[in-house]
Amino acid sequence: MESQDGFPPPTGQQPYGTPPLGQQPYNPIQEPVKSNGKIIIGFISAAISLVLLPILFGPLAILLGYLAKKDGDSRGQALLITGIVCMILGFALAAIFVLSQS
Numbered sequence: 646m647e648s649q650d651g652f653p654p655p656t657g658q659q660p661y662g663t664p665p666l667g668q669q670p671y672n673p674i675q676e677p678v679k680s681n682g683k684i685i686i687g688f689i690s691a692a693i694s695l696v697l698l699p700i701l702f703g704p705l706a707i708l709l710g711y712l713a714k715k716d717g718d719s720r721g722q723a724l725l726i727t728g729i730v731c732m733i734l735g736f737a738l739a740a741i742f743v744l745s746q747s
Contacts, residue, residue, distance in 0.1 A: 683713045687724045691731040699739065703732025
């Protein structure tokens with residue numbers, strides 16, 4: 646028995662529109678990614694700590710990374726490391742600048 650398009654009907658497949666048992670239906674509309682202000686401000690603080698007041702902006706980035714990690718955001722660990730590295734580099738750049746001026 647052939648269908649109207651000339652092909653035989655599918656055998657052993659679920660009818661169109663219903664997902665197979667145990668699978669979620671396809672949903673093309675995705676939830677928007679939740680942006681976390683702590684992460685954004687933390688990375689900006691880390692970047693600023695490279696060139697301006699690393700003693701202030703470095704710990705701020707580290708603190709925000711810790712709080713984001715504590716809230717369950719996986720990017721918190723990356724922010725912690727970035728804050729520490731940028732703070733150390735900020736101190737090194739400040740020391741090089743001060744030593745080059747004398």
